[in-house]
Amino acid sequence: MTNYKQVVPQSQLDHKSKMVLRRRTRRRFNPRIFLDRTIETTAIVSLLFTGFAGVGATGCWGMEIATSSQHWQQHKKTCLGMMLVSFSGFLGSALIGASFSIQRDKF
Structure with missing residues (x-):
């Protein structure tokens, strides 16, 4: 029972009490942050996928030479x-991200 804290309504607290109640602030949805993170994620994923597809194309090219198969x-x-x-998805997302950052900086 000593580890539990008692919840007291704010109206019952006097001003000399040392108990401090904190309000939880609610995080608001910020479309700019969401858009920036989406563009950044798209750029990273498209670059990774480009690399993996390049490795796959290189492997298929080697197998094509070794087996002479269609x-x-x-x-x-x-x-x-x-x-x-x-x-091209990477280049598009980079272009969109750059244009949004230029609009924010108001060049």
């Missing part, structure tokens, strides 16, 4: 297409 050539083209799409 199967690996199709996989290589798919990986290269994914690389192109994800890298």
Whole structure:
């Protein structure tokens, strides 16, 4: 019973009491912070995916040379297409992020 704190309504506290009640502040939704974090996450994920697709394309290229198979050539083209799409996603998110930061700085 000594470890439990008693909750006392603020109206029952006198001014000389040492008990201090803190108000919990509610965090507000800030669309700017949300947009910045979304753009940053998109840029990081698209760069990572570009790297992984590049490794996949390199592996498929090696298998295509070793086996002379059309199967690996199709996989290589798919990986290269994914690389192109994800890298363009990175460039787009970087451009959007830069334009928003320029608008905020009012150049």
